[in-house]
Amino acid sequence: MSKAAQNTRRIFTGVDSSGAVPIEYRFSHARNGNRHLVVVFANFTAPDEYGMSNGVLDKVRSNILWIRDKFDGANSYYLCKGMDFSLEQSVAGLISRVLNALSLTPADCTTIGSSKGGSAALYFGLKYGLKNVVTSVPQFLIGSYVRAGIPGAARLMMGEVTDQNVHFLDSVLPDLVRSGANRGANIYLITSAQDDQYTREVEPFLGLFQGYENFNFLFNDSPLVASHSSVVPRNLPTIMGLLNLLVEGITPRMGAVSYGYEQPGRDTSGIDAYLEETSQVRGGSFPRPVISMPLAHAQVPGNAVRFTGTAPPGAVRVSFWENGKYQGASPVAADGSWAWQREKPWAAGKHTVRVFAADASNYQTERTELVFTAVENATPPLPEYEQAPPPAQRLVLSVTAPAAHQQIPGPAAGFAGHAPGAVRVDFHEGGVNLGTCEVRPDGSWTWEPGWAWNEGDHFVEAVAVDAAGNASPWAAVPFSLVNTYSAPAQGGYFSPRY
Numbered sequence: 001m002s003k004a005a006q007n008t009r010r011i012f013t014g015v016d017s018s019g020a021v022p023i024e025y026r027f028s029h030a031r032n033g034n035r036h037l038v039v040v041f042a043n044f045t046a047p048d049e050y051g052m053s054n055g056v057l058d059k060v061r062s063n064i065l066w067i068r069d070k071f072d073g074a075n076s077y078y079l080c081k082g083m084d085f086s087l088e089q090s091v092a093g094l095i096s097r098v099l100n101a102l103s104l105t106p107a108d109c110t111t112i113g114s115s116k117g118g119s120a121a122l123y124f125g126l127k128y129g130l131k132n133v134v135t136s137v138p139q140f141l142i143g144s145y146v147r148a149g150i151p152g153a154a155r156l157m158m159g160e161v162t163d164q165n166v167h168f169l170d171s172v173l174p175d176l177v178r179s180g181a182n183r184g185a186n187i188y189l190i191t192s193a194q195d196d197q198y199t200r201e202v203e204p205f206l207g208l209f210q211g212y213e214n215f216n217f218l219f220n221d222s223p224l225v226a227s228h229s230s231v232v233p234r235n236l237p238t239i240m241g242l243l244n245l246l247v248e249g250i251t252p253r254m255g256a257v258s259y260g261y262e263q264p265g266r267d268t269s270g271i272d273a274y275l276e277e278t279s280q281v282r283g284g285s286f287p288r289p290v291i292s293m294p295l296a297h298a299q300v301p302g303n304a305v306r307f308t309g310t311a312p313p314g315a316v317r318v319s320f321w322e323n324g325k326y327q328g329a330s331p332v333a334a335d336g337s338w339a340w341q342r343e344k345p346w347a348a349g350k351h352t353v354r355v356f357a358a359d360a361s362n363y364q365t366e367r368t369e370l371v372f373t374a375v376e377n378a379t380p381p382l383p384e385y386e387q388a389p390p391p392a393q394r395l396v397l398s399v400t401a402p403a404a405h406q407q408i409p410g411p412a413a414g415f416a417g418h419a420p421g422a423v424r425v426d427f428h429e430g431g432v433n434l435g436t437c438e439v440r441p442d443g444s445w446t447w448e449p450g451w452a453w454n455e456g457d458h459f460v461e462a463v464a465v466d467a468a469g470n471a472s473p474w475a476a477v478p479f480s481l482v483n484t485y486s487a488p489a490q491g492g493y494f495s496p497r498y
Contacts, residue, residue, distance in 0.1 A: 008058060009028040009029075009058055009064070010028060010029070011026050011027070011028055012027045012028070012275045012279070013025070013026050013027075013279070013280040013281070014026075014275060014278040014279050014280045015278060015280050015361055015362060015363055016090070016093070016094040016097065016278050017278075017361060018090075018093055018094075018097065019086065019089055019090025019091075019093045019094070020086035020087075020089065020090055020476050021071065021081070021086055021087045021090040022090075022361045022362070023067065023068070023090050023091055023093075023094045024067075024068040024070070024280065024362060025065060025066060025068065025094060025278075026050060026053070026065075026066040026068075027063070027064070027065055027098070027271075027275060029063060029268065029271070030061060030062050030063040031061045032263075032264050033263035033265065033266040034061040034062045034063070034247065034263075035104065035108055036061075036063065036104070036108050036109070036110065036246075036247045037063045037064075037065060037098065037099060037102060037104055037109045037110070038057070038060060038062045038063070038064045038065070038109075038111075038112060039065045039067065039095055039109060039110070039111045039121075039124070039130075040052050040053075040057070040066045040112055040113065041067060041069070041078060041111065041112070041113035041116075041118075041120035041124075042066075042067075042068070042069045042075075042113070042116065042117050043113065043114050043115040043116050043117045043118075044075060044115060044116050044150065046069075046117070048068070049068045049069050049070040050066045050067075050068055051066065051112075051113055051117045052066070052112070053066055060247060061247055061248075062110075063098075063102060065094075065095065065098050067091060067094065067095075069116070069117075073152070074152040074153050074155070074156035075116065075152070075153045075156070076153065076156055076157055077119055077120055077123075077142055077146075077153070078091045078120045079120075079123075079157065079169075079172070080157050081156055081157065081159075082156075082157075082158070082159030082404075083157070083158055083159060083168070083403070084404045085404070086476050091124070092124065092127075092128050095109070095124070095128070095130075097274065098271070098274065100270075101270045101271040101273070101274035101275075102270065102271050103270060106128065106130045106131060107131045108131070109130040109131055110130070110131065110132035110133070110134060110246045110247065111130055111132070111133050111134070111135075112133075112134040112135075113134075113135065113136070113138075114136035114137055114138075115136070115137055115139065116139065118135035118136050118137055118138030118139075119135070119138040119139050119140070119142060119173060121133055121134065121135045121138075122135045122138055122173065122177075122187070122189075123172070123173055123176060125182070125187075126176055126177065126181040126182045126185060127176055127182070129182050129185075130182070131186060132185065132186045132187075132188075132246045133185055133186070133187045134190070134246070135188070135189050135190070136189075136190040136191070137190065137191050137192075137195050137197065137198075137201075137202065138173075138189070138201070138202070139197065139201045140170075140201050140202065140204075141200070141201060142169045142170060142172060143165065143166035143167065143168065143169030143170040144166055144170055145201070146169075147161055147166050157169065174205055174208060177205065177208040177209060178208050180211055180212075183211055183213055184213055185214070186214045186216075187209065187212060187214065187215045187216065188216045188218060189202075189206075189209075189215070189216070189217055189218065190218040190220070191217075191218075191219060191220070192219065193219070194220075280362065280363060280364050281363075281364045281365070281366060282363050282364065282365065282366075283366060286312055286314070286315075286357075286364075286365050287312045287365060288312075288355075288356065288357070288365040288366045288368045289309055289311045289312070289318055289338075289355055289356065289357045289365060289368050290309045290310045291307060291308075291309040291355060291368055291370050292308045292309045292310070293306065293307065293308045293309070294306075294307070294372050295372075296370060296371060297371055297372065298372050298373070299374075299375050300372055300373070300374060300375065301374070301375055301376065301377050302345040302346040302347065302348060302374035302375065302376070302377050303345040303377040304377075305341065305342065305346050305372070305374060306340070306341040307320065307330075307340045307341070307353075307355070307370075308337070308338070308339045308340075309337075309338060310336045310337055310338070311332045311337075311338055311365075312357060312365065313336065314359045314360075315332045315336070315357035315358065315359055315365070316332055316358065316359055317329050317330065317331055317357070318330045318338045318340065318355060318356070318357050319355070319356055319357075319364075320340060320353055320354075320355055321353070321354045321355075322351060322352065322353050322354070327342060327353070328340060328342055345374075345377055346374035347374060348374050348375060349373065349374060350371065350372075350373050351371070351373070351374060353369070353370050353371075353372075354367040354368070354369050355367065355368045355369075356368070360394065395419065395420075395421055395422055395464050395465075395470060395471065395472035396419070396420070396464075396472055396473075397417065397418075397419045397422070397425065397462060397463065397464040397472040397473070397475045398417050398418050398419070398475070399415065399416075399417040399462060399475050399477050400416050400417045400418070401415060401416040402415070402477065402479045404476075404477075404478055404479075405478055405479065405480070406479045406480070407479070407481075408479055408480065408481050408482065409482055410452065410453055410455060410482060411452035411453055411481070412448070412449075412452065412453070413449070413453050413458075413479070413481060414446065414447065414448040415427070415446065415447045415460075415462070415477065416444070416445065416446045416447075417444070417445060417462075417475075418443045418444055418445070419439050419443060419464035419472065420443035421443070421466055422439045422443075422445075422464035422465055422466050422472065423438065423465065423466055423467050424436050424437065424438055424439060424464070424465050425437050425445050425447065425462055425464050425465075426462065426463050427447065427449075427460055427461070427462050428460070428461045428462075429458060429459065429460045429461070434449060434460065435447065435449055439464070453481045455481050455482065456480065456481060457479075457480050458477075458478070458479055458481060459477070460476075460477040460478075460479075461474050461475065461476055461477065462474070462475045463475070
């Protein structure tokens with residue numbers, strides 16, 4: 001066996017749908033039963049939105065959990081979509097469930113990331129009580145940073161990019177550190193004066209860590225650090241050395257330490273069950289796609305290879321791969337049919353193509369394999385083929401009032417929003433059906449329950465339904481009610497009662 005093959009880790013992929021937002025992840029088991037979990041957050045240039053997924057962690061002995069930061073085609077700092085922080089709670093839930101499946105505690109966990117991933121590593125490590133944080137060149141003023149330079153992330157995170165939303169996101173990480181959350185954490189912040197973000201994103205916030213018991217500031221003053229993007233490559237040996245110490249249970253500080261945490265042959269049934277339960281690849285309940293053309297082992301002109309077939313119910317796209325490399329994808333029509341032809345002709349010779357279908361949450365079928373042989377290109381060019389129709393439009397429910405986590409003067413509370421194509425919207429809280437309302441022809445809807453709400457926090461969930469009974473994804477409506485016990489004001493939503 002080659003040395004490279006020995007170092008390669010087996011990777012499991014999955015989607016955790018336990019929270020309000022499905023979270024995609026990758027996982028690799030520890031070597032020799034190491035009793036630690038490293039959680040990796042991605043920066044803006046991470047391959048496929050997974051941080052440090054290029055083999056740099058292959059020799060780290062711990063369990064490793066990579067979390068993907070891609071939602072609706074954009075990045076979120078693992079925090080929010082449209083200022084709804086259900087996304088953050090879903091990420092935290094994934095980490096908690098993996099720790100539980102490994103029979104580990106937050107004291108056995110290290111978060112790591114750079115830039116955007118560094119901000120997330122610091123945020124989740126402090127807020128959720130994880131023991132170690134390795135953060136390289138994080139951004140503290142998240143709202144201003146994405147508004148100025150990452151417009152796709154700004155639109156996803158804020159919905160409407162306003163000064164108010166920017167200011168709120170700018171305060172999230174500084175306020176968390178200022179509050180003294182998780183003061184016992186071992187924090188290692190790595191940066192450099194040559195980082196073009198240092199004077200704005202890091203230096204003004206260093207004083208917030210004065211009360212932390214083991215805050216370590218690793219400052220690289222090398223002239224070879226040329227920019228923000230070069231800090232991590234120049235510090236990679238330091239980062240890996242530090243990470244390996246933390247995994248072994250050694251936190252660089254004065255005093256005695258214990259390390260090792262090895263348990264060869266330990267029971268992995270808990271994490272194995274979790275990986276199977278949340279696997280991105282689904283078996284019998286989501287059958288693999290059927291390929292109608294080309295036929296197996298057929299000889300086809302290289303410029304005329306056209307794939308057609310059917311996909312199982314619920315699939316929205318079919319993906320094509322050869323030798324581990326992505327070749328293309330096709331949408332699935334409402335009747336389950338699909339068709340795809342690669343723009344570039346196939347090279348002469350034998351080809352083995354693997355095909356899988358995926359649903360809207362990116363759960364995947366098992367792979368269908370097809371072997372064919374490409375021969376000399378056909379002439380004249382083949383006639384144009386009609387493209388498969390796009391998949392049916394999914395219902396989308398938006399709630400415009402109340403805003404997420406809004407404090408509403410009671411005792412009455414009303415709801416409003418849009419659901420184009422739906423005929424009604426249903427409302428639930430704690431598994432109890434609260435009521436329903438009709439959707440107007442223009443897609444707008446309003447609902448006033450007509451009762452006095454209890455004072456305190458509420459978590460209402462809403463779903464839109466069309467005439468055929470198809471449902472939208474559930475929308476969460478968290479809010480707090482502050483009762484004044486006076487008569488409700490007339491007109492409007494959430495009118496103040498004085």
